[in-house]
Every structure is written in C-alpha cells, then in structure tokens.
Amino acid sequence: MQLGVQSLQFSDDFKLYGLLTTLGFQLLTPNAQLKTNCYICHMVIKTATFVCSNTQISALPAPLMPEYAFIGRSNVGKSSLINMLVNQHGLAKTSQRPGKTQLINHFLINEKWYIVDLPGYGYAKVSKTSREKWEKFIRAYITKRESLQCIFVLIDSRLDPQQIDIEFCYWLGEKQIPFSLIFTKADKQGMTTTQKNVAAFRKKLGDFFEEIPATFITSAEKGNGKDDVLQFISEVNKDFVVPTDYKKF
DSSP: OEEEGGGSOGGGTTHHHHHHHHTTOEEEOSSHHHHHHHHSOOOOOOOEEEEEEESOGGGSOOSOSOEEEEEEBTTSSHHHHHHHHHTOTTSSOOOSSTTOOOSEEEEEETTTEEEEEOOOBSOOSSOHHHHHHHHHHHHHHHHHOTTEEEEEEEEETTSSOOHHHHHHHHHHHHTTOOEEEEEEOGGGSOHHHHHHHHHHHHHHHHTTOSSOOOEEEOBTTTTBTHHHHHHHHHHHHTTOOOOSSOOOO
C-alpha cells in the first residue's frame, strides 16, 4: 500500500515513518530527497562496553550522560534486541530461563550515552522477599534517575495485548516517565498478525493516554527496526542537559 506524505501528519516526527514502513507501507514524498534527509539513521555504534551491574541505586554511574532503559516481560527478547542494536552478539547475556536478569546493567555506548538493561517483570524464580527487593530498586531507578531520558517498554508482537504490559505503561504515565514501545520478534509471524497486535495494544493505551508513545517494530534476528530506534535516541540525545547539581540517593 502506498501513502502520500501529504496525507500524513509528520509532527510526531520520524517514528511514524519507521512504524509504517515496517508494517509494509510505502511512503511517497513530493521530494524523494526529503525522505532521505529526514529518516536515514546517521548514528554509528563504534563502541559498546559493559560498565557495571548494581542492586544499589547509590552505586550507579554519575548521571552525567543520557540513559535509555530497556524493560519488558521476562523472555520478551530484551538481551537479543540490545545486542542487535550495538552489533555485539554477547554484550547483554541472553538466557532461555525467564527472569534471569536481576540487576541494573549499564552499557556505555560510543563513550556518550548508556543503555540500561533492567530486570524483566512478570516472572522470576526467586523468593517473594528477593523479588520485592529488586522491584523496589527498579521503581526507585525509574522515578528518580536524573539522566534517564526514555524507557523502552518491550512488547512481544506475537501476542494480544497483555494486561501486565498495559498496567506497566499506565504506571509510567501516572509517574510522568517518558517511554516508547518496542515490539519484538516481528519475524516470528506474518505481517497481518503483527499489525493486528500492534494496533490492539495502541488502542488499549488510547483509553488512558491522549497521545500514544513512539512505537517501533523490531526483529533482533533480522535487524529490523534498528535504525529507527537508534535515530530516535540520536534525536533525544541532542536535548540532553548535564545536571549542574545532582545528589546520589
């Protein structure tokens, strides 16, 4: 299907382009050069380095560079997605056992910004006391971290909207935490299923939010959506202001 650019509202910037093209639409612009200038990702990942793992908020790196946290239900494909984004197969440790990540992991990208790998929610073979403890420090990180620019909430594109994902997005909205949606594993089913599930999830959010967050559709295996996510990060990085006065908590 082809859509003329004049029929779309591009005030929501390039994220809409990434969503539509991933779903199979072909965008026609009056000026082909316009599309090239606006939507080609210029970010190149040159370095990606593990920095630290923490269970203590006070031990996190100084909030002097922008951070982008990745979180989702256990086994949503978070580690594979992070590895795909930074071109390193083993940077974030993948596991077949859901709930394995139980630490806040910082990765320094291009010596300029951080990817933060957060524990998944919804499943963990740990004691109730342990689970409540790390859920508490995750909440503290999300609500208090000064350099956190965006939470990427990962959603399994194979599934109908899951209540736990919806509720987490509602909670972020209540706390006024900026977030975006990344639908994973888009290569595991047909485009029709992906499109249906994405639309259903966005409709659910529409019951709570006046404006639906930026949405990306990805495949860690095929590399789909990589440029769109990195370009989004690149644009947000431009507005980052180093805190002039911060205190550890």
